[in-house]
Amino acid sequence: MKTRSTVFAATVAAIVLAASFVMIVSDDSSASDPVFSGYYYNQLNTDEKAVYDKLESLDLNSTPIQSDVVGGATYYHITVSLTMSSAGSSDVVLKEVRNAWLATKMVDPMAWWAWSYDDPAAAIPSVDVSSSTVSFKIMMTKQYAEGGATALKGMVTDTAAAIDAAVSGFDFSSTASTADKIKAINSYLCGSDFKYDPAVSSGSGDKCPYNGTVYGAFVNTGADGKHILVCSGYAAAFQAICDKLGIPCLTVFGTAAGSSSNDLHAWNIVILESKVYGVDVTFDATGKDSTAYLCVGAYTVNNGVTFSQSHQPFVSNNTDDLYMGGFVSYDLEDSGYPWPAEDGGIVVKLTEFAPWIVIGLICALLAYVLYSIGKKGEQ
Structure with a gap:
């Protein structure tokens, strides 16, 4: 009984840790947002x-x-x-x-x-x-x-x-x-x-x-x-x-x-x-x-x-250039904007809830692994 309780507690802890980790990794709010006002x-x-x-x-x-x-x-x-x-x-x-x-x-x-x-x-x-x-x-x-x-x-x-x-x-x-x-x-x-x-x-x-x-x-x-x-x-x-x-x-x-x-x-x-x-x-x-x-x-x-x-x-300051300003432009994202599917169906829903689906799958996998370990410990 004690072993099962330990496994259950460990499973819950793993779920919480996994969810927190994924949310932290996927959260880019700490990065400074781009600002165009006054840029040039x-x-x-x-x-x-x-x-x-x-x-x-x-x-x-x-x-x-x-x-x-x-x-x-x-x-x-x-x-x-x-x-x-x-x-x-x-x-x-x-x-x-x-x-x-x-x-x-x-x-x-x-x-x-x-x-x-x-x-x-x-x-x-x-x-x-x-x-x-x-x-x-x-x-x-x-x-x-x-x-x-x-x-x-x-x-x-x-x-x-x-x-x-x-x-x-x-x-x-x-x-x-x-x-x-x-x-x-x-x-x-x-x-x-x-x-x-x-x-x-x-x-x-x-x-x-x-x-x-x-x-x-x-x-x-x-x-x-x-x-x-x-x-x-x-x-x-x-x-x-x-x-x-x-x-x-x-x-x-x-x-x-x-x-x-x-x-x-x-x-x-x-x-x-x-x-x-x-x-x-x-x-x-x-x-x-x-x-x-x-x-x-x-x-x-x-x-x-x-x-x-x-x-x-144009980034050159060469005075012979047609546009000689040499203004630095913002770096773009590596990938384009993830436009949702036009049909508004299941693909859109999966896209919207993708982070939570990933969290759920990771947690389920961890729970299964820990449960299996606990079962072996009881034998």
Whole structure:
């Protein structure tokens, strides 16, 4: 009798210990959660932050669009001036200004009006440095500027209203999860209302001047009524909706195998259930599987290569690079997000309760082993 009591006590203790061990191992709450707020901004130096803050505070109502005629051609721009606490040489300041400009492009989709030139060297060709005062021009294409600041301000207002309307159209239920929302955004942007700019994919014809912006994604359309985009436009649109829904999201610039424009590419990263995943709406919208690049991990394989191999963020500080910022992007999870089965049946239930099923099996096995040992001890 005493032996049986001992075995029973040992079995209970083993069950408790096994359950505690599994729960501790599976609990990652001790790890610090990723935070996107201020992520790129905090990588800027003091002078770059001053430029970034200035760009974000620009009011088109009080910032006139100017024009210069050079060689018979008209060039448009706005002029920005600010004080830098430690302005260095013109070359150093020029790189700092371009870095700050690039940071706004990765963080704030609504700053699209300053991006009519994708190339930082074309957008901000030079700077003037006088003591601690720095001034520079942000160049604008004709389509952005010819109506003047008032017209451009109206385009910005129309874009904000169109984004709000798009977000309202989702009509998520109160029980919709963040994963549900991310999936719905991706599906929306992969829909028939959007298309990749055919002039870019074919290398011929006139490109849509707004294809890399939220104005192109939500307001401007082509002759067929579709919104014409390229990768930066898809990424900006995805981030704009995520921002409205409170989903942590950033845009990443880099290179991607299979993209257009000499492999230059833009995609997004999101925080979902305290983990960072990659989202490439462009590849989903133009590929055979519209969810192949939805919340993927670094080692998610598509077309024979992992995401970390096919998508490489710009990390160089070489001033010859097109995007010379050298911003560090978040490391992704190794594996993609574990989407539940679509049927909502037994597979989903097993997935939801997998940790407890494992605990139960381990405990049952330990109980059987200890019981068998006890039986032998009685013989």
